[in-house]
Amino acid sequence: MRDVGIVSFAQSNALREVRNEVEILLPVVKEAVKQSGLARTEIDFTCSGSSDFLQGQPFAFVMALDGVGAWPPIKESHVEMDGAWALYEAWVKIQTGEVESALIYSFGKTSPGDLAEVLALQLDPYCVTQLWPDADSVAGIQARLYLSRARKSERDLAEVAARSRRDARANPHAVAKGDFDVEKLLAEPYRTSPLRDHDCPTNSDGATAMVIAAGDLARELAKRPVWIRGIDHRIDPPALGVRDLTRAPSAQIAASKAGVGRDKIDFAELDAPYSHQELILCEALGLRPDVRINPSGGSLCTRALFSCGLNRIGDAFARIASGDGDRAVAHATQGHCLQQNLVCVLEGE
Amino acid sequence: MANLCGVIGIGQTKYDAKRIDVSMPGLLREAALRALEDAQLTFADIDAVVIGKAPDMFEGVMLPENYLADAIGATGKPLLRVHTAGSVGGSTANVAISLIQAGLHERVLTIGWEKQSESNAMWGLSLSPPFSVAVVAGAGGYFAPLIHAYIERSGAPEDTGIRTALKDRQNALKNPYAHLQIPDIDFDKIANSPMLWDPIRYLESCPSSDGACAMVLATEKLAERAPTPPAWVHAMAMRSEPNQFPGRDAVNPAAGRKAAADLYKQGRISNPRKEIDCAEIYVPFSWFEAMWMENLGFAPENEGWKMVYEGATALDGDLPVNMSGGVLSSNAIGASGMIRYAEAAMQVRGQAGEHQVDGARKTLGHAYGGGSQYFSMCLFGKDKP
Numbered sequence: 001m002r003d004v005g006i007v008s009f010a011q012s013n014a015l016r017e018v019r020n021e022v023e024i025l026l027p028v029v030k031e032a033v034k035q036s037g038l039a040r041t042e043i044d045f046t047c048s049g050s051s052d053f054l055q056g057q058p059f060a061f062v063m064a065l066d067g068v069g070a071w072p073p074i075k076e077s078h079v080e081m082d083g084a085w086a087l088y089e090a091w092v093k094i095q096t097g098e099v100e101s102a103l104i105y106s107f108g109k110t111s112p113g114d115l116a117e118v119l120a121l122q123l124d125p126y127c128v129t130q131l132w133p134d135a136d137s138v139a140g141i142q143a144r145l146y147l148s149r150a151r152k153s154e155r156d157l158a159e160v161a162a163r164s165r166r167d168a169r170a171n172p173h174a175v176a177k178g179d180f181d182v183e184k185l186l187a188e189p190y191r192t193s194p195l196r197d198h199d200c201p202t203n204s205d206g207a208t209a210m211v212i213a214a215g216d217l218a219r220e221l222a223k224r225p226v227w228i229r230g231i232d233h234r235i236d237p238p239a240l241g242v243r244d245l246t247r248a249p250s251a252q253i254a255a256s257k258a259g260v261g262r263d264k265i266d267f268a269e270l271d272a273p274y275s276h277q278e279l280i281l282c283e284a285l286g287l288r289p290d291v292r293i294n295p296s297g298g299s300l301c302t303r304a305l306f307s308c309g310l311n312r313i314g315d316a317f318a319r320i321a322s323g324d325g326d327r328a329v330a331h332a333t334q335g336h337c338l339q340q341n342l343v344c345v346l347e348g349e
Numbered sequence: 350m351a352n353l354c355g356v357i358g359i360g361q362t363k364y365d366a367k368r369i370d371v372s373m374p375g376l377l378r379e380a381a382l383r384a385l386e387d388a389q390l391t392f393a394d395i396d397a398v399v400i401g402k403a404p405d406m407f408e409g410v411m412l413p414e415n416y417l418a419d420a421i422g423a424t425g426k427p428l429l430r431v432h433t434a435g436s437v438g439g440s441t442a443n444v445a446i447s448l449i450q451a452g453l454h455e456r457v458l459t460i461g462w463e464k465q466s467e468s469n470a471m472w473g474l475s476l477s478p479p480f481s482v483a484v485v486a487g488a489g490g491y492f493a494p495l496i497h498a499y500i501e502r503s504g505a506p507e508d509t510g511i512r513t514a515l516k517d518r519q520n521a522l523k524n525p526y527a528h529l530q531i532p533d534i535d536f537d538k539i540a541n542s543p544m545l546w547d548p549i550r551y552l553e554s555c556p557s558s559d560g561a562c563a564m565v566l567a568t569e570k571l572a573e574r575a576p577t578p579p580a581w582v583h584a585m586a587m588r589s590e591p592n593q594f595p596g597r598d599a600v601n602p603a604a605g606r607k608a609a610a611d612l613y614k615q616g617r618i619s620n621p622r623k624e625i626d627c628a629e630i631y632v633p634f635s636w637f638e639a640m641w642m643e644n645l646g647f648a649p650e651n652e653g654w655k656m657v658y659e660g661a662t663a664l665d666g667d668l669p670v671n672m673s674g675g676v677l678s679s680n681a682i683g684a685s686g687m688i689r690y691a692e693a694a695m696q697v698r699g700q701a702g703e704h705q706v707d708g709a710r711k712t713l714g715h716a717y718g719g720g721s722q723y724f725s726m727c728l729f730g731k732d733k734p
Contacts, residue, residue, distance in 0.1 A: 051412070122415060234428075
């Protein structure tokens with residue numbers, strides 16, 4: 001395997017925006033490219049992640065390409081997935097030896113449509129979508145099963161939320177943040193039992209961009225390159241009644257392949273949009289209780305779909321690059337109830 | 350230097366307007382199981398799956414591969430979903446090939462598919478999006494002006510498109526998987542078919558199809574041992590350019606020319622017309638064969654139409670093109686690019702049956718998408734590179 005390092009990352013202030021996707025994305029791409037020290041035309045490969053259904057438009061990524069700039073013509077690809085998988089494709093491309101550097105970006109705007117309705121379209125189209133189950137209720141089924149299997153309580157969930165929001169105070173890009181008393185949170189009504197508002201993601205609009213480079217180039221570009229020591233992704237079956245919703249076997253395989261257990265982990269950035277999913281993931285990834293989880297506040301506090309997975313990896317990069325920790329796990333998820341998971345291990349030079 | 354990759358299994362569904370005999374999982378399994386059978390493997394032998402399709406609106410399912418995961422044997426494995434507009438079938442295969450080239454996996458399954466009958470592609474292409482104006486013209490309405498520009502600059506005779514369509518429709522009669530098979534097809538039938546988007550007539554257009562195409566890719570060591578000799582990947586290339594800016598040549602796009610130049614350089618091809626035995630290229634509207642002949646360097650600028658006119662691209666010509674009947678005969682959009690690759694690979698493996706080109710040793714698969722701005726291509730060989 002070739003050494004591949006992250007050299008720069010930028011993200012938007014994730015709010016419910018009046019700007020369109022391209023307008024949100026452009027300054028972010030510009031910033032990541034500027035920080036990398038390379039000119040856009042010096043970057044060998046470009047890969048992006050986004051969703052047509054979220055934008056309500058076919059070929060959502062085509063307009064983005066016009067904005068990002070692709071002249072003279074570039075080597076470029078796009079995944080209909082979170083940007084974390086675009087990072088994976090770019091990492092593969094560097095592994096083939098064909099390219100030395102790559103720009104990765106992703107964007108997602110959850111505000112224009114009815115997200116509950118949109119996400120129901122991810123379920124079995126013949127038997128389930130017609131019932132229009134909203135995503136929070138589907139997650140609620142998982143949460144209920146998990147609490148009973150793991151002998152956890154709604155208080156455990158509220159503690160995840162309170163800690164995340166407290167940590168998010170230091171993150172200028174986070175949306176839901178502040179000091180919250182667990183007792184007061186538990187006094188709130190259910191959104192969908194056993195989940196309350198604080199257990200569900202704060203949806204937002206956002207974009208992220210990252211530049212990665214192979215070994216020597218990464219060393220040349222970054223003061224402290226952050227190496228991708230391992231990266232892997234796996235998927236579980238879709239049907240909610242088929243798999244054990246209280247576990248994430250695909251995350252467990254990905255973590256093992258990415259080498260999570262090989263050395264001490266300082267902190268983890270997990271793409272856990274619901275509070276109980278953080279607990280499921282910690283178990284699947286085999287993280288010890290002393291590992292700090294989601295110092296950024298995580299996807300519970302700020303979720304721009306299709307961008308938030310890459311955002312977790314970018315947040316982990318930024319923390320290590322600033323010297324706050326040496327080795328971290330970053331994670332991204334897709335689909336309902338943690339169906340598909342990507343795990344990577346990052347390590348500072 | 351990247352590791353070698355061979356295509357060791359190929360499977361296609363029967364293409365049709367409405368495959369109501371199968372669900373989406375059934376459609377993908379039909380292609381995947383045929384590809385696995387060709388390679389004498391099962392799902393258990395596959396390390397990773399790479400899926401491609403065009404916009405999710407074409408079925409009305411968001412990220413359908415998540416729903417399809419277990420049906421295509423991806424449980425517990427890496428599953429990637431590529432989407433690069435019309436070129437997606439090609440670029441999906443490119444991504445899958447790169448997994449082998451990078452040395453990450455030994456066997457990869459890749460599938461391109463579309464089940465247009467689940468939704469409506471014209472609707473899918475004509476939504477009224479927030480912040481912008483809907484075109485409501487479909488793909489034909491978009492590409493017709495580019496064809497007019499080509500006719501203007503090349504002086505091509507006006508029946509060039511009809512001749513291309515006739516050749517492809519005759520070839521389709523030799524391909525059991527082809528969607529449109531019109532036994533009594535002739536020049537007049539095409540010429541007299543309704544004008545849809547001037548100068549594109551009904552029978553000069555691709556159909557809307559349901560279908561899937563799958564390939565099994567393997568490392569050099571495993572490909573050498575495959576039950577049927579593999580198609581070796583000699584080179585592959587992708588290029589993209591923006592849709593709109595002043596001075597862009599959308600008729601003969603730079604991205605296509607650059608991708609072809611890159612491909613030939615990697616494949617050590619100095620005279621593509623001579624050294625490539627046949628090609629499957631993405632021609633959704635008849636005139637694009639002549640246009641892409643130039644873009645791909647098979648003909649000098651403004652002379653691509655002559656290849657059509659002289660019969661050079663016919664099944665018995667010096668550079669047969671779209672022996673399978675092409676996109677004009679089967680257009681399951683997300684599969685169309687991969688079908689080009691698969692058909693090109695079948696030629697070097699001697700699997701093309703009635704539309705086989707004798708002695709094909711080096712072949713080209715090509716796809717494009719967006720507003721003629723996304724290009725992916727692959728060069729296959731009977732021998733190792």
